[in-house]
Amino acid sequence: MAVMQAKADALAARLAGARPDEGGWLGKARAEALARLAPMGLPGRRDEYWRYTDPASLTAPEPVSAAVFDAKAEPRPFTALDRLKVVFVDGQFDAAQSDDLALEGIEIERLSLAGHAANHWAANLYGVLEARGQTPVERPLATLNSALATEGVLIRVTGKPSKPVSLIYLRKSNNSDAMLHHCIKVESGAELTLLENGPAAARLSKVLEVDLADGARFHHIRTQGRDHERRAVTHIFARIGAQALFKSFTLTANGRLTRNEAFIELLGADAVAHIAGASMGDGDFVHDDTVFVTHAAERCESRQVFKKVLKNGAVGVFQGKILVKQGAQKTDGYQISQSLLLDDDSQFLAKPELEIYADDVKCSHGSTSGAMDETALYYLRSRGVPLKQAQSLLVLAFLAEAISEIEDEAIADDIRNRLEGWLHRHEH
C-alpha cells in the first residue's frame, strides 16, 4: 500500500500546477491519458520494470539542473544530408531555424496548432498506441507525456518524400523540462525516413507513435546528444501492418540517464521490425534500452540488436522481450544484446526474455558481456596500429552489427564518422 501511495504522491506532485488545454481532440486525448494515469501513479525503484534504472530523476516534479555541453567544433549529425529540418530549442518549436514544412507526399503539422482541428487523423493515433502499450507492462511516463505534451509534430505520409524529415533538438537552458509527442502515420505503400538528433533539454520526455499501414516503410535514425548532464526518457510505440517495414536505430553517447523504451506490434502478416542501438558510456552514465516486440501475425520478422561500450563506471541496461502470440506461425525473431566493458568499474545488466505461444517459430536470443579481445589487439599492434587506434577499431567492430541495421549508406557513414570522431579524440 505504501508503494502505491508513493506512486500516487509522485504523480500528484508532478501534476501540480499543470493546466493542459482541455479543448479539441487533443484536450480529449489528454483527459483520457490523465484518467489512465491516475490508477498507475508514477514508477518507482520497486517496480520490476525499473529494477535496474532508478526513475526518481525522471518522475521528480522538477528536472535536475544540467549544464549545457559544449560540443566545440564537433559537427552536428546529418549536416551533410539533404533533409527537411524541424528545429526545437528546449522543447519549443523554432520557426526561424526550421525549414518550410511543405514537402510533396507528406503533411507535417505542429501538435500545438492542430489540437482543435475537426476530424483530424491524429485523433485516432495520439495516445492510442501509447494506451495499447500499457499491457502487459505499464509505462506511466509515456502516459504522463500524452497527458501533458504541448509540442511535437504530426506527420502523415502518403507518398515517397524526396528527403528525410530531420527533427533537431537543441538546448540552451540548464533547467529545461521538455515534453514532445510526435505522431506518424505512413499510409499504404508510402515511405518515410525520420532523423532525430540533439539533447533537447535538461530533462526530456518524448513519445513517438508510429502507425504503418500495409506495405508502408519507415526508417528511423536518431542520435541522442552527448551532453553529459542531460536526462531523457523516450518511448516508441509502433503498430505495423502487413508487409510493412519498420527500422529504428539509435546512437546514444553519455548523458546522465537515458531510458529508451520501444513497444512494437507486428499486426499484419510478413511485416518486418528491426530495432537497434549502439551506445557508448564513459563515466557516470546509465543507458537503458527496454524493448518489447509482439508478433501477432504470421511470417513476421523481428530483430533487436543492442551494443553497449562502457567504461569509467558507466552502466548499460537491456530489457528485451519477444512475445509470440498464438497463431503467429513462422515467426522469425532474433535478439542480441552485448556489452564491451573497457574496465572493471562498468556494468551491463541484461534481461532477455522470450514468451512463445505458437509452435512453428524460429526465435533466438543471446546476451554477452566481455572485455576487449587482447589477442586481436596484439595482432593489430603487431601490424603497426598504435594501441589507442587499435582499441578504437575494435570498438567500432563491436558496434558494427548494430550500425549495419541502417540501410541508407550515407546515413550509416554519417553515424560511423561520428563514432570515429569521438573515438579519435580519445586517442591522444
Added chain:
Amino acid sequence: MLEITNLHVKLAEEDKVILRGLDLKIGAGEVHAIMGPNGSGKSTLSYVLSGRDGYEVTDGSAKLLGEELSEMEPEARAAAGLFLAFQYPVGIPGVGNMTFLRTALNAQRKARGEDEISAGDFLKLVREKAKTLKIDAEMLKRPVNVGFSGGEKKRNEILQMAMLEPKMCILDETDSGLDVDAMKLVADGVNALRGAGRSFLVITHYQRLLDHIKPDVVHIMAAGRIIKTGGPELALEVENNGYADILAEVQ
C-alpha cells in the same frame, strides 16, 4: 639486421622458463630457417620479438637494426620493420580486411613520418598483390581471418607482408596447412620480396618449404636454445633422420 644474444624468457605469470640463452644473428638480406621439435620455443621466440604480452625477458638482448626490441611497443617494432606471419592468424570480427590493411599501412607510414597512401593507390596496390597470391576480392572484403580456411589465413598473412614491406620477416610455420599449390604461391610471394636487404627467419618443420625458399643458414632449436647451425644440408638431415641424432650429439 637482427641480433639476439643470450636471450632468456619466462612466462610472466608463471615460473616457466621457455628460452634459455638463445643466440641468433641474421645479417641484412639473409634467409635463416629454424627447425626444432614441438614445444622447443620457436613460436615463443617470434612472439617475444614482436612484443606480445605475457612473457618476461630475464636476461640477454634482442636488437633490430641496433635497437633494443624489449624497449619498444609492438606497433613501434612493426614501424621499425619487423613483421611476424603468425602460426595461428587471429580473426577480428567486424574489421574488414581492406580496412585492416589500410589502417596498418598508414599507421606505419605515419610513424615513419611519411604521407598516407591515397585511397586509389592503396586499392591498386592491394589488388595487384592479392592477385599474385590468388586472393579474391571477396576475401578482401570479409572481416580479417573470419571464416577463412587455414590456407587462406596463411596467404592473407603473406599479403599483409607484401603490403607492409617489412625489413625483417619472421614466418612461423606459414607452410603448415597449405596444399602443394598454395605452398608454391606463398614461397613465390616470399621470394618476390627477397633482396633489397630484406631478411627472413623461416620457422618450419618441413624441408619442403625450404626447397622453394632457399635458406642461407639453418638452425636447430631445442629446449629454448639454438643447438646447431649449418647450411641447407642440415634441413635435409632432419628430414631424413629426425632430431634424435642431433640432440644426442649435443648432449
